[in-house]
Amino acid sequence: MSRPICAQINLAALRHNLTQVRQLAPHSKIWAVIKANGYGHGIVRVAQQCSSADGFAVASLDEALILRQQGFLHRILLLEGIFQPEEMPLVEQHRLDLVLHSPHQVEWLLAYQPKFALKVWLKLDTGMHRLGFDPVSFAQSMLKIRNSLPQLRLNLMSHFASVTEDTVFTRQQQVCFEQQAKDYQCPMSLANSAALQRLPQTHLDWVRPGIMLYGAGIMPEFRSLFQPVLTFQTQIISLKWIAQGEAVGYGQTWVAQKPSLIGVAAAGYGDGYPRHAPSGTPVLVNNQRVPIAGRVSMDMLTLDLTAIAGAVNIGDPVVLWGEGLPVDEIAEKAGTIGYELLCGITQRVPIKEIEREPDHVR
Incomplete structure (x- = not known):
């Protein structure tokens, strides 16, 4: 697997x-x-x-x-x-x-x-x-x-x-x-x-x-006309509650301000996710925005799932960018541009081709 x-x-x-x-x-x-x-x-x-x-x-x-x-x-x-x-x-x-x-x-x-x-x-x-x-x-x-x-x-x-x-x-x-x-x-x-x-x-x-x-790179007045082609996605592979005051990840840069549900997504800079994306950078879990908590690791992202604690399970989908979450937004958070993120997905990430027409032309 x-x-x-x-x-x-x-x-x-x-x-x-x-x-x-x-x-x-x-x-x-x-x-x-x-x-x-x-x-x-x-x-x-x-x-x-x-x-x-x-x-x-x-x-x-x-x-x-x-x-x-x-x-x-x-x-x-x-x-x-x-x-x-x-x-x-x-x-x-x-x-x-x-x-x-x-x-x-x-x-x-x-x-x-x-x-x-x-x-x-x-x-x-x-x-x-x-x-x-x-x-x-x-x-x-x-x-x-x-x-x-x-x-x-x-x-x-x-x-x-x-x-x-x-x-x-x-x-x-x-x-x-x-x-x-x-x-x-x-x-x-x-x-x-x-x-x-x-x-x-x-x-x-x-x-x-x-x-x-x-x-990507679409001006606001044209965003309704264009569709993201690539959706970078993964799944939740771990869930755990931590107490207020506990830190998450390398360098202990993120500290829980209250009891918090931390999820781990199988994605990191070894896959092409930007290492410098700060805490607060959004991902989509079950189509809900949640923030990264702590530093990006080579193979994992830690997420603060407290806001959706009753509606998340192991194996739930995580969108890193693409449909519903523009790559340009993630790039801005990481201090770069969407071009770099799209070109930087690494070879170990498998490609899955789909055919899905935009909603307004179906």
């Missing part, structure tokens, strides 16, 4: 969320971003459920090759481009869309001289200062490629840094992109998940939904 913990993947929710993206950006094509093993959901599993997307976006060549080996013929965008010039033949062989973000990548491309009309995306740094050309080198690189490889199909893209935190800076990024792009007639991509929700004017030719496909 295995431990009762599992990550439940709702396949219907993935398809539903992609449909919602299509409705938010009806005039744009969709890159379904499935890097980092589909944000922890399984890259092949996500690709299968999002097969109606116009293309897939991944971080690297190895992720793209997994999709090609599984028979996916979609366009695949290499978001970080290539990491060494020896990768160029595989990019051409598998007809991958190639992002160029630095002059050295342009030189690798020019030295290789592809025979076919590859689709190349020049990335403009509009202020995030992570990847991308500054405006001067952007124009120079565009000219180089056009003169040396006129058969290539050029595209433009950039990436927003803080749509939800800084609207002034976001507008500056948008203006920068528009100023640099105005002289080019080619497909363009600017909107990530946040901009897709908040800035319809940035949808352009292609949108790049990532975290929103998985039902």
Whole structure:
């Protein structure tokens, strides 16, 4: 018998969320971003459920090759481009869309001289200062490629840094992109998940939904439209009463203020639950919110079940995040983001696939 913990993947929710993206950006094509093993959901599993997307976006060549080996013929965008010039033949062989973000990548491309009309995306740094050309080198690189490889199909893209935190800076990024792009007639991509929700004017030719496909990172005004795809769940494996003044867990950081029922759930940081989640972080037990009590252990969480003492038993279900408890809420409590929690579920946690349509579309 295995431990009762599992990550439940709702396949219907993935398809539903992609449909919602299509409705938010009806005039744009969709890159379904499935890097980092589909944000922890399984890259092949996500690709299968999002097969109606116009293309897939991944971080690297190895992720793209997994999709090609599984028979996916979609366009695949290499978001970080290539990491060494020896990768160029595989990019051409598998007809991958190639992002160029630095002059050295342009030189690798020019030295290789592809025979076919590859689709190349020049990335403009509009202020995030992570990847991308500054405006001067952007124009120079565009000219180089056009003169040396006129058969290539050029595209433009950039990436927003803080749509939800800084609207002034976001507008500056948008203006920068528009100023640099105005002289080019080619497909363009600017909107990530946040901009897709908040800035319809940035949808352009292609949108790049990532975290929103998985039902996280959703703005309040759109939460009713999207469904969590992954529910991280386990069971109660122990129950005991402790007296007022008794402490629970490592470091004795939580002390009972009254006689308290302590439950142990089979989950911990060895499974991907955030170790720094503080006491008070909620879980759902029998659909009731109860708080963590004490530090997260490698394999166990201790919970204060006093409030539901008459309605809890060994084996009762515990939702760590997912349906009824957004992963973003747990991430905020732990001082991180939902992306990290979804990507951080460990390999020892089994995956269970289900098909459950959202209530409002059944």
